Amino acid sequence: xxxxxxxxxxxRFKDLxxxxxxxxxIDEGEIFGLLGxxxxxxxxxxxxxxxxxxxxxxxxxxxxxxxxxxxxDVRKLIGICFxxxxxxxxxxxxxxxxxxxxxxxxxxxERKRRVKQVLExxxxxxxxxxxxxxxxxxxxxxxxxxxILIQRPKIxxxxxxxxxxxxxxxxxxxxxxxxxxxxxxxxxxATNELFEADVLSDRVGIMHKGKMLVCDTPKTLKDSILGGDxxxxxxxxxxxxxxxxxxxxxxEVVEVVVVKSDDLxxxxxxxxxxxxxxxxxxxxxxxxxxxxRMSEPSLDDVFVHYTGLTIEEAxxxxxxR
Amino acid sequence: MKAILHLIEHDFRNFFRYKWWLAGxxxxxxxxxxxMAVVYNQMLSPEIAEQIKSYFSFFAPGVTVVGLFASAFMIxxxxxxxxxxQIHHYMLSLPITRLELALGRLLAGGLRGMMYMTPLLLTxxxxxxxxxxxxxxxxxxALFLLATGISGVSIATAVSITxxxxxxxxxxxxxYVLFFCSSIFYPLSLIQTLGQEGIMPQxxxxxxxxxxxxxxxxxIRAFLLGNPAFTFDMIRNLVVFSAIFVTAATIAYMKIIxxx
Numbered sequence: 001x002x003x004x005x006x007x008x009x010x011x012r013f014k015d016l017x018x019x020x021x022x023x024x025x026i027d028e029g030e031i032f033g034l035l036g037x038x039x040x041x042x043x044x045x046x047x048x049x050x051x052x053x054x055x056x057x058x059x060x061x062x063x064x065x066x067x068x069x070x071x072x073d074v075r076k077l078i079g080i081c082f083x084x085x086x087x088x089x090x091x092x093x094x095x096x097x098x099x100x101x102x103x104x105x106x107x108x109x110e111r112k113r114r115v116k117q118v119l120e121x122x123x124x125x126x127x128x129x130x131x132x133x134x135x136x137x138x139x140x141x142x143x144x145x146x147x148i149l150i151q152r153p154k155i156x157x158x159x160x161x162x163x164x165x166x167x168x169x170x171x172x173x174x175x176x177x178x179x180x181x182x183x184x185x186x187x188x189x190a191t192n193e194l195f196e197a198d199v200l201s202d203r204v205g206i207m208h209k210g211k212m213l214v215c216d217t218p219k220t221l222k223d224s225i226l227g228g229d230x231x232x233x234x235x236x237x238x239x240x241x242x243x244x245x246x247x248x249x250x251x252e253v254v255e256v257v258v259v260k261s262d263d264l265x266x267x268x269x270x271x272x273x274x275x276x277x278x279x280x281x282x283x284x285x286x287x288x289x290x291x292x293r294m295s296e297p298s299l300d301d302v303f304v305h306y307t308g309l310t311i312e313e314a315x316x317x318x319x320x321r
Numbered sequence: 322m323k324a325i326l327h328l329i330e331h332d333f334r335n336f337f338r339y340k341w342w343l344a345g346x347x348x349x350x351x352x353x354x355x356x357m358a359v360v361y362n363q364m365l366s367p368e369i370a371e372q373i374k375s376y377f378s379f380f381a382p383g384v385t386v387v388g389l390f391a392s393a394f395m396i397x398x399x400x401x402x403x404x405x406x407q408i409h410h411y412m413l414s415l416p417i418t419r420l421e422l423a424l425g426r427l428l429a430g431g432l433r434g435m436m437y438m439t440p441l442l443l444t445x446x447x448x449x450x451x452x453x454x455x456x457x458x459x460x461x462x463a464l465f466l467l468a469t470g471i472s473g474v475s476i477a478t479a480v481s482i483t484x485x486x487x488x489x490x491x492x493x494x495x496x497y498v499l500f501f502c503s504s505i506f507y508p509l510s511l512i513q514t515l516g517q518e519g520i521m522p523q524x525x526x527x528x529x530x531x532x533x534x535x536x537x538x539x540x541i542r543a544f545l546l547g548n549p550a551f552t553f554d555m556i557r558n559l560v561v562f563s564a565i566f567v568t569a570a571t572i573a574y575m576k577i578i579x580x581x
Binding site (some may be wrong): 084 | 327
C-alpha cells in the first residue's frame with residue numbers, strides 16, 4: 001500500500017527546474033532509495049515531501065494528507081535527517097536531542113531513555129556535553145542521524161546519512177536504518193552513494209536533472225541491462241566452433257567474445273541461472289576449465305545505462321545547470 | 322500551546338549560552354548609567370536641570386529601555402543566522418504549525434528582553450523609588466508590549482534580509498534611529514522645543530513622539546518621577562507598535578521563510 005504518492009510534483013527556482021513533474025509511489029514499510037548525483041533534485045524532493053518548501057506545481061499525498069492542503073498533519077508523520085546537520089553551534093548534542101524528542105512528543109521518561117540509548121549507539125555519549133562547534137563533521141552528522149533514531153517517525157526522510165562518516169560508522173548507521181524500518185518506519189533514503197542504495201534499498205528510483213528516470217528493485221534494474229552480467233572463462237584447451245555455437249544458442253547470452261582461443265568473455269543476462277548450464281556444456285564437450293570469474297552489473301552500470309554518464313560526470317553537468 | 326512553550330525554552334537556552342555577550346551588554350548599560358549619566362548631570366543647562374532635576378534619575382529608565390531593546394532584538398540575529406545556515410529547514414520540518422512557530426519565536430524574543438531588563442528595572446527602582454502595585458503592573462505590561470514589538474521588528478528584518486552584512490546594517494540603522502530620535506537620552510519636551518525653533522526637523526520630532534522607546538521610557542518616568550505626565554497615548558502607541566510588528570513578523574516568518 002502506497003504511503004507516499006507524488007503527482008506531477010514540480011519545483012522551480014527562477015529558471016532552474018529542480019524537480020520536474022515527479023510522479024512516484026512509495027510503499028509503506030519499504031526502504032526507498034532516491035538515487036542520483038548532487039543537483040539531481042533529491043533534496044528538493046525531500047524538502048517538498050516534508051512540507052519545508054512548497055511545490056511550484058503538482059502535489060503529493062503523504063500518509064493520508066495532501067502536502068499543500070494539510071502540511072501540519074503531514075509534519076506529525078515525518079522526520080528528517082538532513083544532508084547538512086542542522087544544529088545551532090552553541091548547543092550540545094544532549095540538548096539538541098533532548099529538545100527534539102520533547103517537540104516530537106516523547107514523555108520525559110521515554111525521552112531520557114531513548115536519548116541515552118541512541119547517543120551510546122552512535123558513539124556520542126562521551127561527547128554529549130560538548131558544544132556543537134567543537135565537534136568534527138562526522139560527529140555532527142551522527143547527532144543529525146540520532147534525531148531520527150530517537151523520533152522513530154512513521155515516515156523517515158534520510159538525506160545522505162553516511163556522508164562524512166567512516167567505514168565502521170557507515171555499517172553501524174546502515175544497521176540502524178534497517179532496525180528503524182523493522183520497527184515500522186517507511187524510509188526514503190536520498191543518496192548519491194550507489195553502493196549504499198544497493199545494500200539498503202528495497203526499491204530504487206534514479207533521478208537525473210530533476211526527473212525520475214527509472215524506478216524498481218535494485219535486482220530488476222541490474223537485470224534490465226541487456227548483457228550486463230559477464231562470465232570470463234579460462235580453458236585448458238582451445239575452444240571449438242561447436243561450443244561457441246552452442247553458447248550463442250542460450251537465449252540469455254547476448255555476446256561471446258573470444259579474447260584468445262582458450263579465453264572467453266560471455267556477456268549475458270541472469271548469470272546465476274545460466275552458469276550451471278554453461279559449466280555442463282564445457283564438461284560434456286570435455287573442455288576442462290582452469291578458471292572462471294563472474295561479475296554482475298552494479299547500480300553504477302545502471303546509472304550509466306540510463307543516463308549515458310557516470311555519476312561523477314552527471315554531477316559536473318548538474319553544477320553547470 | 323505546548324509547542325510555543327518548547328520554542329520559548331529553546332530560545333531561552335540559546336540566549337543564556339551567549340553569557341559573555343550578555344555580560345558585555347550589561348557592562349555597557351551600567352557604564353552608561355554610572356559614568357555617562359553622572360558626567361552629563363554636570364553638563365545640564367539651568368532650564369533643563371530645573372525640569373528633570375537629576376540626569377542620573379532621568380536616564381535610569383532610558384537605560385532600562387535600551388537594555389530591553391538590545392536583548393529583545395537579539396532573536397532576529399539568531400533567526401537570521403538560522404536562515405543563512407539553513408537551520409530554519411529543521412524548524413520548519415518539526416510537528417509544529419507555522420503560526421505556533423512564529424508566535425513562539427516572537428514571544429521568546431520578547432520574554433528574553435523582559436528577563437534581561439529586570440535587573441536594570443530593579444536598579445532604576447532602587448535609584449528613583451518603587452512604584453505602587455497597579456503602576457508596576459502597568460509598567461510591566463507596557464514593557465512587555467514594547468519587547469514583543471521589538472522582537473517583531475527584529476524577526477521581520479531577519480527573515481526579509483538573508484545577507485548577514487545587510488542585516489547588520491539594517492540593525493544598526495534601526496538601533497540609531499530609534500535610540501537617538503527618542504526621549505531615552507533627552508526629554509521629549511526639549512526635542513519638541515528644538516522642533517518649534519526650527520533646529521530639529523519636524524519629521525524627527527514626530528518620530529521621537531511616536532517612538533515606542535520614548536513611550537516606554539516616559540511611562541516609567543511618569544510613574545516614578547512624575548515628569549512627563551502619564552497619558553493613555555503612551556499605552557496606545559505601544560499597543561499599536563506591538564500589534565503592527567507582531568503581525569508583520571508573524572506573516573513574514575510564516576510566508577517568507579518557506580521561500581528561503
